[in-house]
Amino acid sequence: MxxxxxxxxxxxxxxxxxxxxxxxxxxxxxxxxxxxxxxxAYNASQKKHAILRNFPVLGYFRYLFEMIAPEIQQYFIERSTDGKPFSRNQRSLVYQRAKNIDSSTPFGTQQNLNTETYEGIKHSIFPAKVNEELPRVLVGGKDCRQPYLASLFNVSAMSFGSLSENAVRAINIGAKKGGFYQNTGEGGLTDYHLEGGGDITWQIGTGYFGCRDAEGNFSPEKFSEKANLPNVKMIEIKLSQGAKPGHGGVLPAAKNTEQIAKIRGVIPHTMILSPPGHTSFSDTKGLIQFIKQLRELSNGKPIGFKLCIGNTAEFEAICHEMIAEDTYPDFITIDGAEGGTGAAPLEFADGVGMPFEPALIFVNKTLIGLNIRDKIRIIGSGKIISGYSILHAIALGADMCNSARGFMFSLGCIQALRCHNNECPTGVATQNKMLMKGLVVTDKSDRVYHFHKNTLHAANELLAAAGKTSFSDVDINIFMRGDEFTNLSELYFPDNLKNVTKRN
Ligand SMILES: Cc1cc2nc3c(=O)[nH]c(=O)nc-3n(C[C@H](O)[C@H](O)[C@H](O)COP(=O)(O)O)c2cc1C
Structure with a gap:
């Protein structure tokens, strides 16, 4: 009113x-x-709408169109989302779930159900009861001394620097309330990640921010200090990310403030390019030794690595090294080439790395084929923002899922594509204090919490519709695709692995 x-x-x-x-x-x-x-005055003081808080008068044009001329607004949105990573419908779903309002849709699907390309779940005539408890997964193999019972759905790596301090704080408080983890991203573990008390996966990138010596090399002492903090539940070595595999992290000069430069130990107001590769190791043997070293230094917390698949033979070689050394990561995070970023060179964003679906299938099949699938959890990330995409990733081989941009939408991101120039109008991906104030931590942390809860609940509902009671019973056979509505296993699995689920 x-x-x-x-x-x-x-x-x-x-x-x-x-x-x-x-x-x-x-x-x-x-x-x-x-x-x-x-x-x-009213808009600048209200706490619900970041755009109106930041642009108290001009921001109205967005709402005016929405209210008096939705068709015109739709026209502009369709034009402006054309070619953008997420459609308007996908974002609306996240907004509704984050606001904890009804996200049902009227009148029927808006998708063109072309039978040649249609993909869907084979629901059961005898559905199971919907589980009201949200699913959790235990991470930690034989050498892990502090296993972690994680939520099945968590916040993917996004650094403070890429995200604003208010965004990091809101995610952390939401994570604490909902019992899921926040991945720090490669920018380091900061006070903003710790003050809300939420669970943390600490990511170590090639810049070793937060655990580097004066020369920028890995410092075991500094690592050990932070790795043993109680909030830090798991540690992830970043080998690569889908949006820029083979390229190091990029922090544009505009976002490299005095505060961030101090945290990272770099020169402020300059562009920070992390090296493409690690200086602590340069081959498969070195990687496995590094996993061993981090495990010791963290007193046995779960250690994993994240990568976007490129040269498949290299991944196979890493697996053979694990077997030879009898040392396994507790988890592997697979990121698809369609993944997001704060900033990346266009050539890398558009043309390097394997998309999520084939990469996940490849990794799952490789681990099954080598008989080591039961030793390692697979975490998947790549445009996972709905219950359907969670179930799909689980069916293709993931044990758990991460989302980055889904949680950004829950914070109010409108996909303005300004993450790289410090002008994000919603205060999510900027270091501009004026814009950041639009993001009210108490309001947005609730949205983060609700997005997580409602999305996982939707996944629970789909699971029950497929007649299953546990995510560990989900395999590729619950999906059908194509004009003959073939099982996905027919399309993807060779005969000898057809009836193998991910846990053999
Ligand atoms: C703003 C932003 C910052 C990111 N920073 C990192 C990072 O520091 N380290 C990393 O491994 N991935 C980073 N990513 C990639 C995400 O963690 C994730 O792997 C990718 O975006 C795919 O997930 P999504 O499709 O849910 O966004 C970032 C993504 C975004 C959007």
């Missing part, structure tokens, strides 16, 4: 401005200025 009142107030203001413009009657300013001030 109040929103409507102010929208009509704003309309009135526009009319008054138009009259003034065409008649030149200066006394109309007596009306214009107070209206403008009241609207501005």
């Amino acid at each position: 109040r929103k409507k009142f102010f929208i009509y107030g704003f309309l009135l203001f526009l009319i008054v401005v138009a009259i003034y413009h065409y008649t030149g009657r200066g006394y109309l300013l007596v009306f214009i200025i107070p209206i403008l001030l009241i609207i501005g």
Whole structure:
């Protein structure tokens, strides 16, 4: 109601401005200025809408279109989302779940169910009861001394630097409330990751931010100090990420503030390019030794690595080295080439690395084929933002899923594509203090919590519709695809592995 009142107030203001413009009657300013001030003051102080908080008057154009001319708004959105990673419908779903409002859809599907390409779940005539408890997965192999019972759905790596401090804090508080983890990203573990008390997966990238010596090399002492903090539940070595595999992390100069430079131990206001490869190891043997070293230094916390698949023979060689050394990572995170980033060179974003689906199938099959699948958890990331995409990833071989951009949407991201130039209008991916204030931590942490909860609940509902009671019973055969509605296993699995699920 109040929103409507102010929208009509704003309309009135526009009319008054138009009259003034065409008649030149200066006394109309007596009306214009107070209206403008009241609207501005109200919007700057409200806590729900980041855009209106940051742009108290101009931000109305977005809501005006939404209210009085949805078709026009739709036209512009479709044009503006054309070619962007996520469609309007995908984002709306996240917004609704984050706001904890009804996310059902009217009238039927808006997808074109072309039978040649259609893919769907084979529901059961005898559905199971929907589990009200959200699924969890134990991570930790034989050498792990502090296994972690993780949520099946968590926040993917995003650094403080790439995200604002308010975004990091809101995610952490949401994670604490919902019992899931926040991955720090390669920018280091900061106070903002710790103050909310949420579980943390600490990511170690090639820049070793937070655990580097004066020369930028890995420092065992500094690592050990932070790795043993109680909030740190798992440690992830970043080999590569889908949006820029083979390229190191990029922190644009505009986002490298004094504060971030201090945390990372670099020169402020310069572009920070992390090296493409690690200096602590340069081959498969070295990687396995590094896993062993981190495990010792962290007193047996789960250690894993993240990569986007490129040269498949290299991944196979790593697996053979694990077997030879009898040392396994507790988890492997597979990121698809469609993955997101704060900043990446276009050539790397568009043309390097394997997409999520074939990469996941390859990794799952390789571990099964070598008989080591039961020793390692697979975490999948690549546009996973709904219950359906979670179930799909589990069916293709993942044990757990991460989402980065899904959680950004839950914080209010509108996909403005300004993460790289410090001008994010919603305060999610910027270091500009003025813009950051639009993101109110208490409000957005609730949205993070609800997005996680409602999305996993939707996954539980789909699981029950497929007649299953546990995610560990899900395999590729619950999906069908193509004009003959073939089992996905027919399409993907060679005969000898056809009936093998991921846990053999
Ligand atoms: C703003 C932003 C920052 C990111 N920073 C990192 C990072 O520091 N380390 C990393 O491994 N991946 C990083 N990623 C990649 C994500 O963790 C994730 O792997 C990828 O975006 C795929 O997930 P999504 O499709 O749910 O976004 C970042 C992604 C985004 C959008």
